[in-house]
Amino acid sequence: MSLFLLFFSAAIVNNFVLSYFLGICPFVGVSKRVSSAVSMGMAVTFVMLITAVVTWLIYHLLLVPFEVEILEYVSFILVIASLVQLVEMFIRKVSKPLYDTLGIYLPLITTNCAILGLALFSVLRDYSFIESVVFGLGAGVGFTLALVIMAGIREELELAPVPKYFQGAGITMIVAGGLALAFMGFAGMI
């Protein structure tokens, strides 16, 4: 598969949020304002790129040569947790404005299933190094896209007469269902 198709598939056709259900927690939790959705999306994309690089290196240079693939889950989640911590410290040191935008979202990213999901899918599908990186970028862009669309709709929803029992999580799920339906329209493109 060409790299562009891989990117397009990860971002649109097999959108992480709307067709793999990865990263639903931030999708429901941080999608009330478009501005915070953009920041969260950027933070996730950034961490996804680094995760794609580091977990590929760990899997292929450490776990496979020493035949300890059984440690895959333990090592991946530890690496992701410490990576997020490192990224947070680095951003705080280097750029104060960037930290103010992304800072509060970074700790949440550790338990974002989209990050671990990305690492697992790369191993499962046996991607090469370049493919993993492109896949990570595409997944991040797709996540941002879904989050921003959702936030835009929810800003409008505040003014809409939502039935009483659907208010909050209920209507969010229904809207997500509609979005997933719309994204299914892309399925024939690959």
Next chain:
Amino acid sequence: MSSTISLKTEFVKGIWKENPVMASLLGLCPALAVTNAAMNGLAMGLATTFVLLSSSLMISALRNFIPHQVRIAGYIVIIATFVTVADRFLAAYLPVISASLGPYIPLIVVNCLILGRQEAFSSRNGIGRSLLDSLGMGLGFILVLVVLGIIREILGSGSIFGVAILGDWFTPWMIMILPPGAFLTLGILIALANWYNDTSRSKDGGVVS
């Protein structure tokens, strides 16, 4: 603090009142992803409950030894270890289910439900109480997954647990076993739960619990 709460309450609260999926919106990823058939939902629920119980046992037993600053990292390592056990077990004994659940088994590691219970409960309570709490939460989780799975399987494939119950006259709603069906079903279930809680509360004379 917690000793004033009866053991029964500790166990029952997870099933409905503080149900992880319906009330706290935790563990949504697996609840939506694997419930296209009732059997998958049940297997995922059992695997998650196993990990939840074993991690709670371990963490409540070690709660006075884990340093406060690195507790989250410690919890994650313990959880990931038990997830590896569950994953290998399923791959060895139930290969079909293991294949259809795919990467969602390893993703139990980042199920907020499990980490949330460790941080909120097992790290502060004794082994017995933690196990009861986990068992209740696990049962609540299984309940939601199986109900979602049954609804989606009946409407989407006309069967329950793989047994066809609706005849040829029924045209399956393909959409129910596809991603949009998951979101729509859960949205409607949450609204129904809100409605039920609201009406039963007003019958009690307006007591807000």
